Amino acid sequence: MxxxxxxxxxxxxxxxxxxxxxxxxxxxxxxxxxxxxxxxxxxxxxxxxxxxxxxxxxxxxxxxxxxxxNFGARALAAKRTNTIGAIIPTMENAIFARGLQAFQEELAEHGLTMLVASSSYRPDLEEEQIRTLLARGADALLLIGFDRPASVYAHLEQRGTPYVIAWSQKEDPRHIAVGFDNYTAMRALADRVFNHGHKDVAIISAPQADNDRARDRVRAVLDSAADRGLEPQDIRVIETPYSIENGASAMDELMSAKPRPTAVFCGNDVLAVGALGRASEIGLSVPDDVSVTGFDDIEIARIVRPALTTVHVPHRDMGRQAAQAIAALLKGETAAHGLPLATTIMERASLGPVPKASS
Amino acid sequence: MxxxxxxxxxxxxxxxxxxxxxxxxxxxxxxxxxxxxxxxxxxxxxxxxxxxxxxxxxxxxxxxxxxxxNFGARALAAKRTNTIGAIIPTMENAIFARGLQAFQEELAEHGLTMLVASSSYRPDLEEEQIRTLLARGADALLLIGFDRPASVYAHLEQRGTPYVIAWSQKEDPRHIAVGFDNYTAMRALADRVFNHGHKDVAIISAPQADNDRARDRVRAVLDSAADRGLEPQDIRVIETPYSIENGASAMDELMSAKPRPTAVFCGNDVLAVGALGRASEIGLSVPDDVSVTGFDDIEIARIVRPALTTVHVPHRDMGRQAAQAIAALLKGETAAHGLPLATTIMERASLGPVPKASS
DNA sequence: AGAATATTTGTAAGCGCTTACATTTATCTC
DNA sequence: GAGATAAATGTAAGCGCTTACAAATATTCT
Structure with a gap:
């Protein structure tokens, strides 16, 4: 004083x-x-x-x-910015919000700042965002999912820029990832649905190209069906970008097919909410006429009526651990490949038994 | 080649x-x-x-x-980063997502990059984030709402850092703002509700301190009531941070009062969705037993059942115009104070007449 | 054509910071 | 307490870029 x-x-x-x-x-x-x-x-x-x-x-x-x-001067002199870039597919819904928030909070604990960019689920945009973030001096990156051109990984490798992949986890020693196994998670849900006796099911998925999470989820359903002697090729798969509106349209299409599916798996909760809404709009009762499931367990899943049966993903844990992995990488520690995080099935009202009147 | x-x-x-x-x-x-x-x-x-x-x-x-x-070198030499900092109260729900996305898209058109930070609705955190963004060389800032310590504005002024305020608009020549008038918007909704004959109403608001938007919205309801000869002081106002859960708890509290309000104004759609859900959980029908309204018209407002009556805010326009204003400011143009953006009332199923059995 | 002017390119001085290395000062060791 | 060692501080060389200003080249005019 x-x-x-x-x-x-x-x-x-x-x-x-x-x-x-x-x-x-x-x-x-x-x-x-x-x-x-x-x-x-x-x-x-x-x-x-x-x-x-x-x-x-x-x-x-x-x-x-x-x-x-002065940030610029510091970055220039130290060749380090303490900035981590995160590229998420979208900011328009809550899917990534919670995980990202946790990611940021944990980064802050380590004296790191987060820079976000969104790719709109487009690989070309993602690549551009990666370039942008690196040009801005990001010391490391958080990426969502494994699918991207090899050239991108090569570029990162060549620059020596550490990165962590989140929202997915698999046996790939080339990348360090913090996430859950989308296949296993969806498989558990599919098994549960088929145990309810459903035979005619359909899938509303995000476009599978360039999206390993979407692919794994679809594959899980098909495999589960196959295991029960159902013909996977009979399962209708509609691909459409994640949005409530698209979920609704896809539902329209599915519900006008015959035989009408008695259960519809949705690639995420956003699609599922759209499907749910449309079902009621066209006079179908969920789950009495048709069951609907989602994926992610975002807040809205508990709110809609009927509440949505979905796969709970530990978003906050994932964000936090991803941040820890990055901090470790930056310190030069060779962050061990962690175990996949556990997901849990949240069985709520939108899943029911096969309708009696079903074909 | x-x-x-x-x-x-x-x-x-x-x-x-x-x-x-x-x-x-x-x-x-x-x-x-x-x-x-x-x-x-x-x-x-x-x-x-x-x-x-x-x-x-x-x-x-x-x-x-x-x-x-190299970003740092460029920033250092040019004393300019082409980076705009945006500080929003929360990333956890969709309230700001859409507007921010539009903001970013429009910035990109002008060769500018967005840096986001969130303040969790806390003034102290916001101040810290402002400092962080400025230290990182943000050339200008996007801020939400007018309420903040004078010292913050003084600091910005003294540094000569341009800023634009969004999500709010009023006759304050000291700041340039792109937004709507929260009072007018909520007033229109309140008038509509009171026209349905409601006399016992209540409000679930975000904490009003440090939040001019929340204050304006509450004031609008009270004024509208007063104009009809109702006693504003009889109107119960519960303040609670924006979250579905908090909306639900507040609804619990309101519904156990007697006489029970026949209409509940919520400060935003997130609170309203919580209120709606809880109403149905405790066996009340909306709108037969109680009407509920929101604010913002985010996607979920159309999805919940009954669909939510709310105030539609032109988020994308707002984001886009805010970006244009900032680009203009950066070019040295004295961006004119634009007119407030128009909001519209979306009357949906959650608003109905006064229940017959009402006290 | 030659001077005057406009356009294109080069030169070099920083921008504000970090950090290897040199220097000074404090702390041990016997 | 002298010499050796450790700790604290200072010196100064960049980091990679932008931009006045100077120099070179092209264009125009009479």
Missing amino acids: AQTRKTSLQPRARASQKAGSAQPTLQDVAAAAGVSTATVSRCLNSPEQVTARTRERVLSVVRELGYAP | AQTRKTSLQPRARASQKAGSAQPTLQDVAAAAGVSTATVSRCLNSPEQVTARTRERVLSVVRELGYAP
Whole structure:
């Protein structure tokens, strides 16, 4: 508190010519504190290398001048930005929001900042976003899912940029991933549905190209069906981008087929909510006429009526662990390939037995 | 295509010592193209200043080497980052997602990149995020709502950092804002509700402190009531952070009061959806026993049953216009204070007349 | 054609910070 | 307490880019 008031206002005018409006620089702080810029820098970046006495003096000047390091200069000199880029397929719904929030919170614990970009589920846009984030100096990246051109991985490899894949997990030693096994998760749900006796089922999936999560989920349903002696090729699969509206349209299409499926698997909760809504709009009761399932267990799944049977994904855990993996990678530790996270089936009202009147 | 292959691989090794892994620099490009770094820089930043011939040669080398400018260096030298910081209260639900997406898209049109941060509706966190974004070199900011400490505005002013306020609009010449008038919007909805004959109403609002949008919305309801000779002080206002769960709890509380309100205004759709769900859980029918309204018209409002009566906010327009305003500001144009955007009432099934059996 | 002007390109000085290395100062060791 | 060792601080060289300004080249005018 009782600081050297007099010196506190001089340095700014000295080093920066542009009158009062310019930000104070390291120089200014150094001059005001009577030390070298190196010492100030050390106070900020590795305080343990500086005597408590000088450190306190310097830091008080820092506060007094309202000094904040210039990001660009720091990045340039240190070749490090403490920034992690995250590229998610979409920000328009809640699918990734919760996980990302946790990711960010955990990054903050490690002194890292998150930069988000969204790819709109388009591989070309994702590649562009990766470039953008790297150009902005991202030290590492969070990517969703495995599917992307080999050239992208090669580029990352060649630059030596660490990355972590989330929302998916499989036996691929080439990448480090934090996620769950989409196949296993969906398989558990499919088994549950078939146990209810359903024989005519259909799938509303996101486009499977470039999306390993979507593919795994579809495959799980087909495999489960095959195991029960059903013909997988009889199962109708509609591919459509994730949106409530698209879920509704797909449902329309499915419900006008005959025999009408008695259960519809949706690639995620957003599609499922659309399907659910449309079913009621066209006078079908869920689950009395048709069962519907989702994937992700976002908030809305509990809210819709009937509540949605879905696969619960531990979003927050996933985000947090992804951040930890990145922090470890950045420290040079060879982050071990973790185990897949566990998902659980949330059986709610939208899943029921096969309708009696069914063909 | 038929480029000078031989020179293309040398420069990298020349200027950057760290073997092959380092990124090519402007130097490398300049050397390979046989021009000065200034010319390369101009090709990238103001191509019209360079002959078509040299420009093409340089750009082809850029492509060949896979050169990408270093963000830090550029920021440092140009004192400009082409980065806009956006601080939104939350990423956990869809309220801001759509507007932000449009904001980003429009920024991209102007060659600007968006950096998001979220404040969790906490003023202290917002202030911190502002600092962080500015330290990262944000050239301008997007802020939500007017309410924040004067010191924050002073700081922005003093730094000369342009900012635009969104999601709110009022007669305040000190700030430039792109948004709608929350009071007017909610007033229209309230008038509509009272026209249905409701006399006992209640409000579930976000905490009003530090949130001018929430305050305006509450005030609109109270004023509308007063205009009809109702006693505003009889109107119960529950304040609780925006979340489905909180909306549900608040509804519990309101529904156990007597006389029970016949209509509940919610500060946004998220609270309303919670309220709606809880109503049905405790055996009340909406709108036969109680009407419920929301605000924002996010996707979920159309999906829930009964569908939610709410105020439609032109999120995408708002995001787009905010981006345009910022681009204008950055060009030095004195972006005119635009007119407030129009909102519309979406009357859906959740609003009905006063129940007959009502007290 | 030659001077005057406009256009294109080059030169080089930083932008604000980090960090290897050199120097100074404090702390041990016997 | 002298010499050796460890800790704290200072010196200064960049990091990769932009941009005044200078120099070179092309264009126009009389």
